Amino acid sequence: MEIATCSRMVLCALRQQVLRCSSHCRTWARLLQRQRSSCVYSSIHGFNQDEIREKLQAFHGGSIDLLKQDSGIAVLTINNPSRMNAFSGSMMIDLEERVSQLENWPEGKGLIVQGAAETFCSGSDLNAVRAISNQQDGMKMCMFMQNALTRLLRLPLISVALVEGRALGGGAELTTACDFRLMEAGSVIQFVHKHMGLVPGWGGAARLVHLVGSQNALKLLGGAVKVDPELGVNIGLVDGVLEGHQKTEGAAPLLQQAENWLSRYTKGPAPVIQAVKKVVLSGRELPLSEALRTEKDIFGMVWGAPANLEALASKSKHK
Numbered sequence: 001m002e003i004a005t006c007s008r009m010v011l012c013a014l015r016q017q018v019l020r021c022s023s024h025c026r027t028w029a030r031l032l033q034r035q036r037s038s039c040v041y042s043s044i045h046g047f048n049q050d051e052i053r054e055k056l057q058a059f060h061g062g063s064i065d066l067l068k069q070d071s072g073i074a075v076l077t078i079n080n081p082s083r084m085n086a087f088s089g090s091m092m093i094d095l096e097e098r099v100s101q102l103e104n105w106p107e108g109k110g111l112i113v114q115g116a117a118e119t120f121c122s123g124s125d126l127n128a129v130r131a132i133s134n135q136q137d138g139m140k141m142c143m144f145m146q147n148a149l150t151r152l153l154r155l156p157l158i159s160v161a162l163v164e165g166r167a168l169g170g171g172a173e174l175t176t177a178c179d180f181r182l183m184e185a186g187s188v189i190q191f192v193h194k195h196m197g198l199v200p201g202w203g204g205a206a207r208l209v210h211l212v213g214s215q216n217a218l219k220l221l222g223g224a225v226k227v228d229p230e231l232g233v234n235i236g237l238v239d240g241v242l243e244g245h246q247k248t249e250g251a252a253p254l255l256q257q258a259e260n261w262l263s264r265y266t267k268g269p270a271p272v273i274q275a276v277k278k279v280v281l282s283g284r285e286l287p288l289s290e291a292l293r294t295e296k297d298i299f300g301m302v303w304g305a306p307a308n309l310e311a312l313a314s315k316s317k318h319k
């Protein structure tokens with residue numbers, strides 16, 4: 001082969017390689033950008049993820065367990081029963097890692113957040129709280145948890161907190177990082193922060209105001225009110241009440257009841273369910289013009305896609 005032909009072939013192969021690499025890099029850059037934009041705090045706010053992870057890791061115990069099911073509904077379990085599912089530092093890191101796994105789940109449609117051993121979550125582990133009660137560490141933990149819970153709420157999955165037993169302090173805040181809340185009869189959500197000389201710091205106050213309005217939020221935080229299912233439904237915090245399966249004979253297990261409740265919203269192909277969540281999220285979080293532009297982009301992803309073409313071909317009627 002002539003030297004000129006040979007070097008043309010090498011150049012061509014190199015160019016293809018570079019193109020492949022740059023497209024790969026662009027995809028990565030987009031992914032990283034998306035990840036960053038889901039967070040509230042980054043290095044420009046003085047937030048150093050690795051530093052706080054190292055600090056939190058020192059307070060271990062418990063775990064956050066993730067079960068991805070073929071149905072497209074995942075179950076996230078807060079698991080630290082000997083401390084009423086309080087969040088240790090390592091569980092905070094676990095949570096952030098599980099959220100990352102859910103961000104990269106193309107088949108996902110729904111998420112149920114529950115506590116282990118018949119209670120939801122009693123907030124931060126008070127042993128860790130005592131050890132990091134200085135201002136600086138408190139701020140770092142607060143930023144870490146705000147990032148993790150904001151990313152949880154922004155997942156392209158329809159999420160529900162299944163409240164059994166008690167959701168206290170940070171546990172109450174966690175329920176507000178889901179799209180919906182279901183309460184077992186007899187369970188309680190309580191923002192106990194005032195009794196601890198605090199206010200919510202995991203984003204729970206901001207989200208609570210969005211959910212129930214500022215008047216009700218002021219009452220719940222100012223009075224550290226115990227919210228039972230009836231009050232929760234009345235003020236719009238709670239979306240459904242489940243029968244306590246131990247107290248009501250013949251009632252299905254709570255997780256099964258929650259899955260049945262959620263399934264009406266997760267029925268259908270994953271790309272469509274994810275698009276539904278994304279348009280609602282942009283409407284909830286963005287100024288109108290930006291939300292409209294985002295809605296157009298998301299619409300563009302489902303228009304003419306397989307589910308849309310299939311529906312058109314089937315000439316379905318909506319009776």
Ligand SMILES: CC[C@H](C(=O)O)C(=O)SCCNC(=O)CCNC(=O)[C@H](O)C(C)(C)COP(=O)(O)OP(=O)(O)OC[C@H]1O[C@@H](n2cnc3c(N)ncnc32)[C@H](O)[C@@H]1OP(=O)(O)O
Nearest residue numbers: 082083084086122123124125126127168169170193196198
């Ligand atoms: C406030 C803001 C902050 C944030 O947002 O970051 C927080 O969340 S601070 C934490 C707020 N939560 C609390 O203050 C809960 C305190 N605990 C209780 O009120 C009770 O323990 C209760 C109601 C959860 C359960 O009461 P019960 O009588 O049923 O059981 P025990 O009290 O015997 O609890 C069993 C066992 O769990 C330990 N426990 C419970 N919650 C925590 C917690 N948040 N951190 C660490 N440990 C907790 C409790 O001490 C018992 O352990 P034991 O070794 O048997 O004494």
